[in-house]
Amino acid sequence: MHDPELTREALAELPPDIGASPLFNGDLAPVPKSRRNWTTYNFAALWIGMAHCIPTYLLAGGLVAQGMNWWQALLTIGLGNLIVLIPILLNAHPGTKYGIPFPVLARSSFGTTGANVPAVLRAIVACGWFGIQTYIGGEAMRTFLVAAWPSFASLGGDATLLGLTMPSLITFMIFWVINIAIILYGMNAVRVFENWSAPIIMAMALWLLVWIVMRAGGVGSLLDRPSAFADTAAFWKVFVPSLTGMIGFWATLSLNIPDFTRFGRGQREQMLGQTIGLPTTMVAFSAMAVVITSAAELLLKGVDPKTLWDPVVVLSQITSSVPPAGMDEPIIATGAMRVTIAVVALLGVAIATISTNIAANVVSPANDFANLAPRMISFRTGGVITGILGIVIMPWKLLASADTYIFEWLVGYSALLGPIAGIMIADYWIVRKRELDVPDLYRTTGRYAGINWRAMTALVLGIAPNVPGFLGAVKVLKGDPTVWDAIYPYAWFTGFLLAGVVYLGMTAVLKSRRNWTGKPG
Numbered sequence: 053m054h055d056p057e058l059t060r061e062a063l064a065e066l067p068p069d070i071g072a073s074p075l076f077n078g079d080l081a082p083v084p085k086s087r088r089n090w091t092t093y094n095f096a097a098l099w100i101g102m103a104h105c106i107p108t109y110l111l112a113g114g115l116v117a118q119g120m121n122w123w124q125a126l127l128t129i130g131l132g133n134l135i136v137l138i139p140i141l142l143n144a145h146p147g148t149k150y151g152i153p154f155p156v157l158a159r160s161s162f163g164t165t166g167a168n169v170p171a172v173l174r175a176i177v178a179c180g181w182f183g184i185q186t187y188i189g190g191e192a193m194r195t196f197l198v199a200a201w202p203s204f205a206s207l208g209g210d211a212t213l214l215g216l217t218m219p220s221l222i223t224f225m226i227f228w229v230i231n232i233a234i235i236l237y238g239m240n241a242v243r244v245f246e247n248w249s250a251p252i253i254m255a256m257a258l259w260l261l262v263w264i265v266m267r268a269g270g271v272g273s274l275l276d277r278p279s280a281f282a283d284t285a286a287f288w289k290v291f292v293p294s295l296t297g298m299i300g301f302w303a304t305l306s307l308n309i310p311d312f313t314r315f316g317r318g319q320r321e322q323m324l325g326q327t328i329g330l331p332t333t334m335v336a337f338s339a340m341a342v343v344i345t346s347a348a349e350l351l352l353k354g355v356d357p358k359t360l361w362d363p364v365v366v367l368s369q370i371t372s373s374v375p376p377a378g379m380d381e382p383i384i385a386t387g388a389m390r391v392t393i394a395v396v397a398l399l400g401v402a403i404a405t406i407s408t409n410i411a412a413n414v415v416s417p418a419n420d421f422a423n424l425a426p427r428m429i430s431f432r433t434g435g436v437i438t439g440i441l442g443i444v445i446m447p448w449k450l451l452a453s454a455d456t457y458i459f460e461w462l463v464g465y466s467a468l469l470g471p472i473a474g475i476m477i478a479d480y481w482i483v484r485k486r487e488l489d490v491p492d493l494y495r496t497t498g499r500y501a502g503i504n505w506r507a508m509t510a511l512v513l514g515i516a517p518n519v520p521g522f523l524g525a526v527k528v529l530k531g532d533p534t535v536w537d538a539i540y541p542y543a544w545f546t547g548f549l550l551a552g553v554v555y556l557g558m559t560a561v562l563k564s565r566r567n568w569t570g571k572p573g
Contacts (some may be wrong), residue, residue: 058087063140067491075164076494079422079543083151083314090315095325097249097409100310102305103333105408106251106363106401107187111298111336113345113361114534118290119280122342128291131320132298133331138302138547139306139473141323146480150490153424154308154416158472159493159500161479163510164167168424169511170472174307175417177465179438181304182413186231188364189405190224195368196398197223200375209222214446224253228439231406235414235435249407259358261340265365267383274346293463293541300544302330302465308416336388342554354378367397400426415436467543471514475507483559506558516549518543 059078065085070076099564115125146157158167198205198219208218216224265271267299281287309326316322341361348360352369354377359365369376370383371394384390418434433489480486492498521540522530539546 058084061086062321068205069422070491070494073496074427075159076420077430079419079434080156080426080476080494082156082490085151088148088151088315088317090321091278091317092313092325092328093429095312095316096320096329097251099326099329101249101253101404102406102412103256103330105185105404106192107184107301107408108334108337109363110339111301111343115294116274116342116361118287118294120290120294121277121279122157122275124279124291124345126285126335126342128294128329129298130335132295132301133259133334134293136302136306137327137330139477140302140309142481143306143473144313144326145319145486146324147313147486148177148316149486150488150495151488152313153311153314153386153419155420156493157480158476159486161504162507163502163504164493164496164500165500166505166508167196168510170307170476171423171446173391173468173472174304175420176441177304177469178308178413178417178420180445180447180461180465182231182409182417182438183442183445185202185405185409185413186227187224188445189227189402189409190220191362191481192401192405193226193348193398194219194221196371196394198368199472201509214443215448220448227402227405228443229271230402231409231414232435232439234406235251235410236416243399249403253404253407256396258398259338259339260367261344264344264351264370268347268351270350272346272348272350274342274349296466296544297462300462300469303466303469303473303544304363304411304416305476307469307476308419309417312411313423314391325446338544347393351383352376364401367394367401369398375480413442413541448486460522460525463541463543464525467515467518467522467540467547470544470547471511471551474548474550475510475555478552478555479507480536505564506555509558510551510555510558513554514547517546517550564570 056321061077061084062081065082106431110123111129114121115123115128120128136398143154143157146152146160150157152311155167155171161167162170194204207222210220213221222392233253278454279287281290315321341363344363344366345360348355348366348369349357354358355365355369371390373382373387373390375381376383382390384393414435417438418431421434422429422431480488489499492500495501516541517536520529520534520536521538521543522532525539525540
């Protein structure tokens with residue numbers, strides 16, 4: 053629930069008619085200047101907390117599974133995050149300058165009604181990610197419970213619900229409830245949680261790295277393993293869609309970053325904090341994943357190497373009372389020590405998963421759903437809607453394979469979000485030259501009222517070229533590769549550039565610096 057005092061402060065800085073507008077509620081209100089207190093550390097901690105998660109850990113493994121060696125995988129991850137940092141910083145600017153969240157900012161380019169389209173598209177993707185993170189956290193809990201209590205694995209027998217066994221369903225729902233409970237306390241709780249979780253996650257990841265390298269007696273042979281590509285052409289065929297997937301990983305936040313930067317003290321704080329927090333953390337954490345996996349291969353020689361890219365598998369093998377394959381005794385002989393490490397490991401995985409999930413996958417859709425009907429849907433209600441849809445999407449199917457995860461999920465939704473980013477950046481930075489009329493963003497008859505058909509047309513045209521390629525990727529369309537299949541690996545780039553250019557072109561053709569209602573904009 054929004055803070056009534058904060059709402060009163062926001063209304064004090066707005067014209068008196070805004071409080072009665074159906075487009076206004078306390079959760080979507082501009083953050084009063086006195087409440088914009090996030091520092092460089094807060095933004096860096098936000099990204100450290102979000103980037104230190106199991107899906108990030110799995111990225112390098114997914115790329116290695118596609119044939120890359122370790123440095124090619126890290127190069128792809130680093131380059132993708134440097135590229136996506138650009139739209140993140142560009143869309144972050146209006147959040148800090150005007151104190152407005154993403155769905156309200158989208159009203160300036162898509163219209164007060166039209167903004168619901170990009171907001172819902174962004175929200176649906178977030179629901180998918182919410183489900184993925186909750187499933188990963190639940191599976192981690194299940195794995196550790198089975199290690200400590202083997203009979204838990206057989207709970208419910210062969211019974212399944214929504215494709216999940218009873219143990220998986222129970223731990224999934226436990227994680228679901230924890231996530232929803234934290235978000236109900238509001239954005240300040242998110243800031244506090246991220247501040248504390250970031251250093252804890254970093255310390256625990258470093259502990260696992262040092263411990264496993266020392267126990268294995270080295271870093272293993274993965275760092276010496278060559279690339280599987282015979283030539284540059286073969287590498288490029290995998291590199292391009294993988295790079296698009298890396299951009300797609302945070303393409304969601306490149307849109308809704310104003311949901312956080314609206315609380316920033318200034319542009320310097322948000323820009324520096326995000327630049328420090330995002331690309332460096334993504335590369336560093338992925339590099340740690342490479343070293344830990346390589347050492348785990350050396351230590352756990354009897355375990356399938358493909359499964360060792362999952363830190364939960366590695367931790368469960370370390371803490372299990374059952375000796376790993378090829379060993380005569382458990383890795384940790386003392387039962388009390390095993391239990392202690394298992395509890396600490398589970399706590400680390402839980403904090404990492406919840407930290408990412410709340411910040412990246414609940415805050416935005418909660419605001420997005422609230423934007424549909426501000427007088428009826430609050431931030432809290434939007435968060436619950438997100439959680440319910442996260443179950444309906446059945447995220448465990450999205451993690452079925454590296455192909456499904458990277459080429460269908462990450463690349464697929466980047467085809468939706470790239471065009472939205474292109475339109476918003478073109479509108480704010482070029483058409484409107486960073487000048488917005490904040491009160492009119494909340495008026496049904498203001499300069500942004502209705503639907504901006506130029507933006508909607510550009511959005512459709514930006515998405516369209518990637519539709520045939522996506523349908524081919526998910527095996528709906530079959531047959532020989534076409535030009536559309538060649539375009540699809542560039543989905544985010546194609547959509548971003550095409551939609552932005554179309555939007556600017558239509559604006560130039562109309563030869564007007566006014567908005568679609570004919571009023572000065």
